[in-house]
Amino acid sequence: MSRPRIHRRRQCGMTLIEVLVAFAxxxxxxLSVLTLVGQNAQYMLTAEEKLLASIAADxxxxxxxxxxxxxPAGETEGSVTIAERPFAFRRVxxxxxxxxxxxxxxxxxxxxxxxxxxxxxxxxxx
Numbered sequence: 001m002s003r004p005r006i007h008r009r010r011q012c013g014m015t016l017i018e019v020l021v022a023f024a025x026x027x028x029x030x031l032s033v034l035t036l037v038g039q040n041a042q043y044m045l046t047a048e049e050k051l052l053a054s055i056a057a058d059x060x061x062x063x064x065x066x067x068x069x070x071x072p073a074g075e076t077e078g079s080v081t082i083a084e085r086p087f088a089f090r091r092v093x094x095x096x097x098x099x100x101x102x103x104x105x106x107x108x109x110x111x112x113x114x115x116x117x118x119x120x121x122x123x124x125x126x
Contacts, residue, residue, distance in 0.1 A: 049085070049109065049116060050116050050117060052082045052083055052085055052087070053082075053087055053107040053108070053109075053116035053117035054107075054116075054117040054119075055082055056080050056082045056087050056089065056107045056117070057089070057105045057106075057107045057117040057118060057119035058119055059080075059082075060080065060089055060091070060105050060107075060119070061103060061105050061119040061120075061121055064091075064103050064121075064123070065103075065121060065123055068126050069126055070093075070101055070123060070124075070125045070126050071091065071093045071101070071103060072093060073093050073094060073095050073101065074092075074093060075090060075091065075092050075093075076090070076091040076093075077089065077090050077091075078091075079110060080107075086109075086110035087107050087108065087109060087110060087116075088107070088108050088109070088110045088111070088112075089105055089106065089107045089108075090105070090106045091103065091104070091105050092104045092106075095125075096122065098125075099124055099125055100122050100123065100124055100125060101122070101123050101125060102120060102121070102122050102123075103120065103121055103122075103123055104118065104119075104120040105117075105118065105119045105120070106118050107119075
């Protein structure tokens with residue numbers, strides 16, 4: 001009669017070093033994803049602000065083109081609120097010959113010097 005052989009199995013699993021390395025790699029990937037999401041959120045806020053400034057510039061210019069009177073030559077500064085966000089604008093009106101003026105708007109965040117949007121058009125003098 002032969003004796004059954006007893007096989008000793010090696011324990012299967014991961015060592016502590018392997019777990020730590022895997023955790024370090026996973027942490028690096030998670031940090032990269034979080035950084036990317038943060039940058040994307042910042043970009044979206046900037047894009048939204050530029051879009052609102054563009055809407056403000058277009059609205060201001062359209063109002064000037066729609067009224068009968070021609071704006072006086074020179075610079076005018078003011079403020080406007082779009083989507084509950086304050087913007088500052090500067091309008092420059094320049095006479096172009098005897099019958100036309102060029103109206104140029106620059107819109108920026110209130111309290112900032114960075115121009116976010118511009119809009120220009122020619123208008124016949126009234």
